[in-house]
Amino acid sequence: MSELSYRQALHDTLREEMLRDESVFLIGEEIGVFEGSYKITAGLLAEFGPRRVRDTPICEEGFVGAAIGAAMLGLRPVVEIMTINFSLLAIDQIVNHAAKIHAMFGGQVSVPMVIRTPGGGGQQLGASHSQNIEVYYAHAPGLKVVTPATPADAKGLLRAAIRDDDPVLFVENLSLYNTKGEVPDETGRIEIGKAAVAKEGRDITVVAYSRAAVIALDVARRLEAEGISVEVIDLRSLRPLDRETVCASVRKTSRAVVLEDDWLSFGVGAEIAATIQEGAFDYLDAPVRRVAAAEVPLPYAKPLENAALPNADALIKVIREILDDTRYQR
Amino acid sequence: MSELSYRQALHDTLREEMLRDESVFLIGEEIGVFEGSYKITAGLLAEFGPRRVRDTPICEEGFVGAAIGAAMLGLRPVVEIMTINFSLLAIDQIVNHAAKIHAMFGGQVSVPMVIRTPGGGGQQLGASHSQNIEVYYAHAPGLKVVTPATPADAKGLLRAAIRDDDPVLFVENLSLYNTKGEVPDETGRIEIGKAAVAKEGRDITVVAYSRAAVIALDVARRLEAEGISVEVIDLRSLRPLDRETVCASVRKTSRAVVLEDDWLSFGVGAEIAATIQEGAFDYLDAPVRRVAAAEVPLPYAKPLENAALPNADALIKVIREILDDTRYQR
Amino acid sequence: MRKERGTQGVAAAPAPATGGIGSESHETLQHYYRQMAFIRAFELRAAEMYQRAKIGGYCHLNLGEEATVVGLMAALAPEDYLFTTYREHGYALARGIAAERVMAELFGKSTGVSGGWGGSMHLFDAETNLLGGYGIVGGQIPPATGAALALSYKAEPDAPTPAVMCLLGDGTTNIGAFHESLNLAAIWRLPIVYVIVNNGLGMGTSVDAASGEPDLYRRGCAYRMPGVRVDGNDVLAVREAARAALEAARKEHQPSILEAVSFRLRGHSVVDPARYRSREDTDKAREEDPLPVFRAQLIDAGALDLSSAVQIEEDAERVVSAAVEFAEESPFPSVEELFAHGYATPVPNAPRALPGDPVIAPAGVARS
Amino acid sequence: MRKERGTQGVAAAPAPATGGIGSESHETLQHYYRQMAFIRAFELRAAEMYQRAKIGGYCHLNLGEEATVVGLMAALAPEDYLFTTYREHGYALARGIAAERVMAELFGKSTGVSGGWGGSMHLFDAETNLLGGYGIVGGQIPPATGAALALSYKAEPDAPTPAVMCLLGDGTTNIGAFHESLNLAAIWRLPIVYVIVNNGLGMGTSVDAASGEPDLYRRGCAYRMPGVRVDGNDVLAVREAARAALEAARKEHQPSILEAVSFRLRGHSVVDPARYRSREDTDKAREEDPLPVFRAQLIDAGALDLSSAVQIEEDAERVVSAAVEFAEESPFPSVEELFAHGYATPVPNAPRALPGDPVIAPAGVARS
Numbered sequence A, B: 001m002s003e004l005s006y007r008q009a010l011h012d013t014l015r016e017e018m019l020r021d022e023s024v025f026l027i028g029e030e031i032g033v034f035e036g037s038y039k040i041t042a043g044l045l046a047e048f049g050p051r052r053v054r055d056t057p058i059c060e061e062g063f064v065g066a067a068i069g070a071a072m073l074g075l076r077p078v079v080e081i082m083t084i085n086f087s088l089l090a091i092d093q094i095v096n097h098a099a100k101i102h103a104m105f106g107g108q109v110s111v112p113m114v115i116r117t118p119g120g121g122g123q124q125l126g127a128s129h130s131q132n133i134e135v136y137y138a139h140a141p142g143l144k145v146v147t148p149a150t151p152a153d154a155k156g157l158l159r160a161a162i163r164d165d166d167p168v169l170f171v172e173n174l175s176l177y178n179t180k181g182e183v184p185d186e187t188g189r190i191e192i193g194k195a196a197v198a199k200e201g202r203d204i205t206v207v208a209y210s211r212a213a214v215i216a217l218d219v220a221r222r223l224e225a226e227g228i229s230v231e232v233i234d235l236r237s238l239r240p241l242d243r244e245t246v247c248a249s250v251r252k253t254s255r256a257v258v259l260e261d262d263w264l265s266f267g268v269g270a271e272i273a274a275t276i277q278e279g280a281f282d283y284l285d286a287p288v289r290r291v292a293a294a295e296v297p298l299p300y301a302k303p304l305e306n307a308a309l310p311n312a313d314a315l316i317k318v319i320r321e322i323l324d325d326t327r328y329q330r
Numbered sequence C, D: 001m002r003k004e005r006g007t008q009g010v011a012a013a014p015a016p017a018t019g020g021i022g023s024e025s026h027e028t029l030q031h032y033y034r035q036m037a038f039i040r041a042f043e044l045r046a047a048e049m050y051q052r053a054k055i056g057g058y059c060h061l062n063l064g065e066e067a068t069v070v071g072l073m074a075a076l077a078p079e080d081y082l083f084t085t086y087r088e089h090g091y092a093l094a095r096g097i098a099a100e101r102v103m104a105e106l107f108g109k110s111t112g113v114s115g116g117w118g119g120s121m122h123l124f125d126a127e128t129n130l131l132g133g134y135g136i137v138g139g140q141i142p143p144a145t146g147a148a149l150a151l152s153y154k155a156e157p158d159a160p161t162p163a164v165m166c167l168l169g170d171g172t173t174n175i176g177a178f179h180e181s182l183n184l185a186a187i188w189r190l191p192i193v194y195v196i197v198n199n200g201l202g203m204g205t206s207v208d209a210a211s212g213e214p215d216l217y218r219r220g221c222a223y224r225m226p227g228v229r230v231d232g233n234d235v236l237a238v239r240e241a242a243r244a245a246l247e248a249a250r251k252e253h254q255p256s257i258l259e260a261v262s263f264r265l266r267g268h269s270v271v272d273p274a275r276y277r278s279r280e281d282t283d284k285a286r287e288e289d290p291l292p293v294f295r296a297q298l299i300d301a302g303a304l305d306l307s308s309a310v311q312i313e314e315d316a317e318r319v320v321s322a323a324v325e326f327a328e329e330s331p332f333p334s335v336e337e338l339f340a341h342g343y344a345t346p347v348p349n350a351p352r353a354l355p356g357d358p359v360i361a362p363a364g365v366a367r368s
């Protein structure tokens, strides 16, 4: 075990995988000379040279598509899209091509690529630079979508993603890069498609992923002191979605909240709530609630941005509402 | 009242609105000389000339973005994107720009444009040409998303959309173009943001939209004969979403199914089920079920395509399962 | 990595001269005619099968483009890679894929090149390096460019590599992916030839109405990428131009544009009656139809006699009929296979629900 | 609708000659220096305020680009429209928007040009036809093109119209939207000037590494669109070139490219230390810094004396300080306004839930 930042865990894993496998290469905007907009790739151009660390012009559709073609010929490109907002310029290549190619051509070819990209609001980047639109990819069969919340998961999932033969969208989060955590030294992978019980609890289940999972865990620890026992499920993978782990938890706690950074309507939490009410209907003592972003293009002004984004306080408020509501007392 | 096809209703409405308002113009691929890939715009180039009916090169990002700019200067472009699959090439302009511009610039400008585009599988068009990805747009604040199921709604909603000052994604469906229905002669609009109770019923609520709403209504009529009373809610608008009408229905029937043409996970039905379990929790006698497409890139071969897509039989099966399940008898 | 780029602007290089029919062996010429006649027969039958609802979806034909198809495929080496559009039956055939497997794909049968999963627009054959037909306009261009990147990644610096040929239509030169890809190929010096099959029309929109620079071979100027225009009705000219471009791609890693100009004999797809087309245009297309023209040339030159020509045409019909029969008799893929191509690397919780299935198996056990 | 297009290829027209400093009134020259000095002062203070966390998000400065900014804005008529990138404080100021309103926007205050909703990257002012700063690279280009379409839609055929000026960076010429938009402008003959502000770098990527044709003004060749390159450090040259391009856009509906070449004095944004930049490069940027150069030129030419120069600089500081004070004292927009700009046309069921609110008000009554 060593304590690493989420950023360092990503960096180290990229480096290790490049050392391990010559077919792994990095491609994206400003990842080489500039060392990455968020410095995940710092030092790698110097170490591996421009063949393995390929700076691209600004052309998301073009370089994501190029990575698809390279993957079809057996390479293992790891693409960086600077933020998930810009992935919309490449979504045709991701959803209409990468996600389809394996099945549409009858399984003759696969697309072993990873697209790393951070989401996240709360940095005052304004409406077009603060989105959490991973649900777009989670909806698309053929893709795998992972959303690590901790340095250890960042490492284990990135390793699994790079070695996976399918296109994997690897969703990072701006506000997690500097967070720290214990990371196992051995080179294990974390299975894509499995949620984690981040904390066990009895009274209520909080389902979350990425930054929200960190907040949920923090809230759970705080409420522990008050005698409220919160179970936290970190989804880790949105596609495939581990419905069973979520429902098993709610069958135990009988109550659930989703904490998510995206907009409420048609967001990730909708699927979780829909899944729980179907998979744990007879166990549910109260409606599944969702704590999500207000449905506005995110304003720049700090007070408005703060008001629009979900946070620990909102989660705590909803947990209390559910537990206190006399209609739903056990 | 006159009986019109869905195609004719769209065509007539475009023509009427162009006659009424000089600032309304049509823009898109092959809508002029070719008269539209699905012939919605047949005859309009001849009648209005190339200024009002503007054929574009193949460049979805470019011409959708151009329509945004034209709308910012007060025109009312009605864009045709040939199918919703190709909208992914323009989604950056739609979600990162059209949806944001009004709020991001503090309300100083609006984007009064309509994007018409058909979705729909079942035509053996293969994985990349058969998608129902309206949920991508339904998730984005700043947009309005409507999904008419009938010729009358096609007319009333298109009229409302054209006169609306916000960007409206107007989702049509390939398999509805030839369907017929009564259309009022007067020039009323249908309010965006309101669902319709397409058929009243007592035993169970089916929530649907677009093609699925037509199937749901058909199923409801068939089950009526057996003494099963199905209420059908046609959402008509996905954003805003009329949660109250949906929940009010389920508070009455206590049971619900969603029928939707998109993929199950993170699809439109997830939001409906999540809403119902929260908004009608105390009334619900059984879990809300979803009948949706199998989560695969849609295969070309007819038997596989048929197996992957939701249909009346699957809906009937699920309705019976819910009503027959002894666990959930009233 | 980066080599010298071309000089400013684009030398509008004339297509390399061909020796003409006289300098080709009769065998070669007959082979080309056989391929062209075969594609013609196949496409006409495909149209018929579509009208008889044996083929579904969209169906775009190479009718009128046979000389281009055969010339290009004659130049493409077996180790090269091919990315095409949705208008690609002819390419698959000329690349050497059995007609049965192509027709079976159009029928959606499990014996089809793509196992019935792709249909007319999505032919793929790993064996012949046909890396797919693509239905999204321009969608093939970035992956094709990336395939060229992989070839250069795998090669020693400066060593020759196989090349990629990326087909696209005239209308497709206006989409962003074209620009982005050509720029990447130029700055990275990738071994790729972008072949613009200019049949004069998008669906009904003319090149002139759609493209600011209607001389499409010149559009590489924005990347200092050379371009050549060739008469797409002249199979030998197409072959020579393609050879030269492919050689430059393979040996000098010089990407380039090759524009082959011809006509679309019919509508955009089988269902399009092409009413927007002027009489004049249709007449011209028919007059310049490469099939009868090439046939007459060969007969004039003594490279083919009438009875061999008729023989070739009858053979084509026979093989196409056999292909239809094969397709007809082949089984559809089984519904059990619906999730067979879900993922290349299996993972837990991969979806396997059919419409109407519960999200979790009632026992509470997740399917996987 | 369609007029003659230009001839093949692009005449790499030299930028129109300027009479030089000698032929301008002292007043004009002083005005330009005042604007440049003001932008300089504003940007330096913005950097400081960013470091003091008064400004959030990303903050991209026009430092080093002042001559380009002022030259362009001198040419743009009040009835013309401007679309810019996220690097646009200077344009807003030179367009005549009060510094307080710009600084207040950077502070996220309700008195800001965009009411605090946009921030540094998203300045918008309906009154001066500044139709927005845009943060998505290339995102502004299609809407700017559409604005030009609207202007031509509204005008009588062949009548002059106002023009649109669309700014973009060098790195942005490689994105698809650039290609698609230029093509539209070319085929529809739209009154627009695409100004490529070439500061030599994307974030850290050089023009040469990113662009197949690094002479960016030539990239219009793929649309037969003329292009001109001008020294972006020469305010008069920029103004003249922009005037000519705008006139052609307004009167002849001739779209064109104008490339203004200068240097970025600092990193990509305030937080970027620009370590990737060579010493040589930084030195060159500093040597050619348009501010001291222009100042010296004016003093040499007798158009400005030292004390007026100092006065101008002090005035600039004073106004910027006042702007900071104004911004500091202005209120933030109120949280009650969060849904104020939800829709321009109100509709039922528009979302108004805050994080943690139930999806339906507990009474069962939908909020709307």
Ligand SMILES: Cc1ncc(C[n+]2csc(CCOP(=O)(O)OP(=O)(O)O)c2C)c(N)n1
Binding pocket: B029, B030, B058, B060, B082, B086, B089, C085, C087, C135, C136, C137, C138, C168, C169, C170, C171, C172, C173, C197, C199, C201, C202, C203, C268
């Ligand atoms: C992104 C996208 N937009 C639109 C279409 C619809 N479409 C299919 S083919 C076509 C015309 C293409 O013309 P061209 O590139 O000249 O090829 P051709 O069909 O003539 O071979 C269009 C508009 C599509 N498939 N994809």
Ligand SMILES: Cc1ncc(C[n+]2csc(CCOP(=O)(O)OP(=O)(O)O)c2C)c(N)n1
Binding pocket: A029, A030, A058, A060, A082, A086, A089, D085, D087, D135, D136, D137, D138, D168, D169, D170, D171, D172, D173, D197, D199, D201, D202, D203, D268
């Ligand atoms: C679509 C998209 N991709 C990437 C980015 C991140 N990004 C912001 S500015 C920039 C560099 C732009 O360079 P250039 O066009 O030369 O403009 P400059 O910043 O030099 O003025 C990049 C890559 C973005 N904002 N949008």
Ligand SMILES: [Mg+2]
Binding pocket: C169, C170, C171, C197, C198, C199, C200, C201, C202
């Ligand atoms: Mg064509």
Ligand SMILES: [Mg+2]
Binding pocket: D169, D170, D171, D197, D198, D199, D200, D201, D202
């Ligand atoms: Mg730059």
